Amino acid sequence: MHPTEPTSEQRLQAALIRGGGSALLTGLWALRRHGLRHCPEPDDVHILVPDEREITSTGFVLVERTTRLPGPILRSGIPVVPAYRAALDATRRIRDFDTVQAILAEAVQRKRCTAEQLDRELQRGSQRGSAIPRRALQAILCGAESVAEADAWEIWKLAGLPPAEWNVQVYDEQGKFVAKPDAWCDDVAFAWEIDSRKWHSEWDDYSSTLDRNARYTAAGIAFLQTLPIRLRTHPDDVIAELRAAYAAAEQRPRPPVSRRP
Secondary structure (H helix, E strand, O other), X not given: OOOOOOOHHHHHHHHHHHHOOOOEEOHHHHHHHOOOOOOOOOOOEEEEEEOOOOOOOEOOEEEEEEOOOOXXXXXXXXXXXXXXXXXXXXXXXXXXXXXXXXXHHHHHHOOOOOHHHHHHHHHHOOOOOOHHHHHHHHHHHOOOOOHHHHHHHHHHHHHOOOOOEEOOEEEOOOXXXXXXXXXXXXXXXXXXXXXXXXXXXXXXXXXXXXXXXXXXXXXXXXXXXXXXXXXXXXXXXXXXXXXXXXXXXXXXXXXXXXXXX
């Protein structure tokens, strides 16, 4: 009705009007409504409609018919699917592994859904385009909360070390909080931290890293720090460092520390 391009909000409204009364927003636009920040820029408006409704995609509207239409969740007046459904509807159409893993990890880290909900939806939903999300989800199911931690999970497996726990809280003998290491091997009290480069230039991050390392040392915990980029550029070196650090941790008496999931 105006000689201008429609706004994003108008495009969403138009797509839902085309879908009819029970249509729901899904995919990247729905993830934005759920508050995810690191998704690719959405283009087409992806909606779900009941399977019996004969509506086709057109223009910027991507229509998907489904026999498993979830209950609507209102976000600023727009009916959207739950975050786990939106994440998988989006990632089934994305071919870049890192992007898929980042979307799934953020959805879990920001508590919009659980890894178990994503796994159940993968089992129940369409298997078309599910190979990359399924692979990306494996590390998240084990506790990884970011792409870097997922890379670390792969490296840990290749190192052949005993299974590690991810993102558990560790306490000293007096019950005081020590840290929440990225990976924790409880049998020898060994922590592995995947530390970003940003703490080199931001004093608060650098200071908190030093404080954390001091708490590790005071509690007698063996630990190793690794930059995320080295997980991909020098994986063999990281594996060797992990094995050496773990072996050193085995040689000293285990300190009286404990962990909580």
